[in-house]
Amino acid sequence: MLHLNGAVVSGEAASTTKGSDPLLNVKDLKVSFPGSEGEVHIVRGISYEIPRGNTLGIVGESGCGKTMTSLALLGLIAGGGRVGGSIGFGGQDLAKFSQREWQQVRGREIAMIFQEPMTAMNPVMAVGRQIGEVLVKHEKLNKVTAHARAVDLLAQVGIPSPARRAEDYPHQLSGGMRQRAMIAMALACRPKLLIADEPTTALDVTIQAQILDLMLTLQDDAQMSIQFISHNLAVVSEIAHSIMVMYAGKAVEYAPADELFANPLHPYTQGLIQTLPDPEKRAERLYVIPGRVTSDITTGCRFARRCPFAMDVCRQTEPELLKVAPDHKVACHRVQP
Template identity: 50%
Template sequence: MTEVETSTATAAARSAEPVLRVRDLTVSFHGAERTVHAVDGVSYELAPGEVLAVVGESGCGKSVTSMAVMGLLPPTARIGGSITLDGQELVGAPEKRLRSLRGRRLSMIFQEPMTSLNPVLTIGRQITEVLRRHQGLGRSEARERAVELLGIVGIPAPHKRVDEYPHQLSGGMRQRVMIAIAVACDPAVLIADEPTTALDVTVQAGILDVLRSLRDRLGTAIVLITHDLGVVADTADRVLVMYAGRPVEQASVDELFASPQHPYTRGLLGAVLRPGSRGANGRDRLNEIPGLVPDLREQPAGCSFAPRCAFADADCLTDRPPLSRSAGTHLIACHHPAGAAGTAPAQPAASKGTDR
């Protein structure tokens, strides 16, 4: 397939019916003393061949959202809303049905390959297990396919590496093995949870190239969880920004980077290091968002970001803004998007006048 043909096929796939739909997803964890509301009202759709980036600070609910989609949350979790894959409802589905879908139609690249891979099994054994379970391949056929997959994800000498153990591989190679396992059965949806964390830029570029190739060749829909906005700009089609378990902005990658509407999104973009740039007040340091992410055991009635927002008023403290359409497909949960647009987020009223 030529580059033009691949691009055309990918564009056609993205215009198809969504393969994954998440509607008003909520996830809470019930403990002995309090309930933690980890995810509150997340909705999105994902078409074949589309890449949705989910961004936000640590603890904002990105990984919990994806673990809910995979059906991998612990028994203490309470899930509400709807998750459909190929029209099948996953919330409340029997574990047997979820096991039949995981690895075959729905797959995940976990954040830390060294803890996700089994240290006492060879790389080949861990790949062939998926192939034999979901595709019914024999031992020799599965091994041959495992070698092929290792070659596809860019591991040199795959016929030798297939018999090695995780500790014999570098971090980048282990991440590629995780990708090989995740895509072994050509899943319709691939969730990549921080797939380039702690990797050097050269290895990171190689991992992203593998994901793009899968999207273009197979029409795989990808949910990319990341803190790296450079990766988002280079890879994603759409972006979902989460804060304290809630969606605050969703737009195409071009719209979001050209005209971020939510003060939190503007703060994230303002904290990106750029060559030759200077921070606030001309200081040689990154801009920062003052304050901390709120305790999810005590979600405020109003906007979760209000205590850290320079534009917050009385309405923001008492009335939670709904995620509504701003323009085109741009969605935002903010009472004052017009005030925030075009103005860099300042310190909230409580901290103005201080020199941090």
């Protein structure tokens, strides 16, 4: 175990690499939308991979492009958005898929736990039926068997009286129960890749631990890969083998989890770690990174305005993401390869 600012960080996931064969290989991924003054770039050319059976944690503040990255993997970029780059998955480039091809992949090969279950679930369909439909479509189960499986899945994610709750509609469940129902739906077909977008945010600590244990169990049983998105480094540390830190649409640091916590190199990563509460140190206020993520910076490092170590070159030239150690990359002028 690592002890980080007083928080206990599990080293088991971080220190274990379950496979070197990448299930997902993303190269130069870009997401942009048309704006009144030209193209608005949300994700600005990120590259990463996730080996089979491994978990990549993606962390960063709201607005840094974490969710858009994941929606691009499922072909769910709407509103005239454009996706560039390649998304290698099982030997195919998902970026070239048609909507018909996407329908065969979503839910079966790749599933997503959405951040807002109330908007992601059908409000006029019972929860058990929604989960069962996934099983009917992708696993060709009859409705009776699919419903029984749905009830079992609700029980696995900690919903009390699952048979009764399966008959409820989303608005009849609490926020935490809706989130758990969404998790049950995503896990129904035991996908090869699970994208989890803030999956434990609405849950109490006990249920958080239960959900993380369930994900890790399925990962072990089925060699499932996970892309785990969060703004909470402490939660990510419990499940991730590698971590990519995003800021303003770019990856600023990418390393194995244990290496990132032991030797954070980018000032933004250091700031995120410093925000973790330390129960052994009393403080009137927790540390906060000054300023906020902005998209109006067109030259230099996007973090320069908030960085306590910024130099002139930081404001003039955007740093590249360069390898500074085996499997450790960072985009910072202060860190030399």
